[in-house]
Amino acid sequence: MKTEHLYAIALQNCHQLGNLNYRKLVEEFGSAEQVWNLPKSTLKQIFGIGNKRTEEIGNQKHLDFATKELEFCEQNNITALTIQDADYPFLLKECPDAPSILFVKGQLPQAKYISIVGTRNMTSYGKQFINDFLTELPSSQMATVSGLAYGVDAHVHEKSLALNIPTLAVLAHGLHMIYPSKHQVLANRIIENGGAIISEYTSKSKPDRENFLQRNRIIAGFSQQTIIVESAFGGGSMNTANFANDYNRDVYALSGKLNDKYSQGCNLLISQNKAQIIHSVADLVQNCSPNQSNTTNLFTQIIPMNINNPIHQNIYNFIHDKMSISFDDLLSETQKNPQELLSILLEMELLGYIKSHSGKNYTSIT
Known part of the structure; x- marks a missing residue:
């Protein structure tokens, strides 16, 4: 010890x-x-x-x-x-x-990490992209990072294992359990095949909703590149993309049809210059290869737009003016009850207005 x-x-x-x-x-x-x-x-x-x-x-x-x-x-x-x-x-x-x-639990492979996340409601379009991309990666030099959730995350882990690419699963709870429980076998296979399950939470921590948002920063922080495969407007992957941009990392998004619900988030990231559009699998593999030098992040900080929701705007202004503010101070400023305020803050974070930090501190996203 x-x-x-x-x-x-x-x-x-x-x-x-x-x-x-x-x-x-x-x-x-x-x-x-x-x-x-x-x-x-x-x-x-x-x-x-x-x-x-x-x-x-x-x-x-x-x-x-x-x-x-x-x-x-x-x-x-x-x-x-x-x-x-x-x-x-x-x-x-x-x-x-x-x-x-x-x-x-497991091993952290000596490899270049690529973070890949997306919706729990993966379509055949997203699945085919993951298959094509991972098949083209140099498996002996790369490792994937995702969140062990249903949909895109699970398929990233599964396909990585099938191609002998080490994979890491970042969890939003302690390592005393696996959530969702149906992925226990998948978690075991990840460990057995040279990867790991990872968490910042102790064995007393449950999979609370706010933990998943915090977990996303670890997925983004592990890698120079983060790929958003499919996401709706309010998906957790949007939160991951915001973290990656804050860390000056490269973000790529798989574009889709305008009326496809699970492409709307990716299309929005691209339109806001928060993600580069994926033109082809070959180009993306080249950009993510271990021999590719880290490029300067091409995304510029967007001037914050006015928020239509007046409650969100008011709270955003409190946070923005203070640079960083605690949950307790926000309670005092807004005069709201704790449960109501927590719900509003979670919604604002999913919408990309603010970012939460450990210790229940909040900063604005500009």
């Missing part, structure tokens, strides 16, 4: 500490253990920590939780990686809101 991992999990279990604060503290004081043992007087003087977080850090209950979590990892062949570890995925580490700790 690594001491640093113990304190890293304990810190992450502290209420509303979040990845951004964790990273700031560890970079400032050298290690999670050093942060854990800081005097309360020192913590209170650090901007952004506050009294609540100060009281949480150093609380024995979090250290007890971390001890049990590491015991669970050892019993289930799960590796814990902190953001300071050399084996932590290097492209993900570049992201400002990267998970402070990852739990990995």
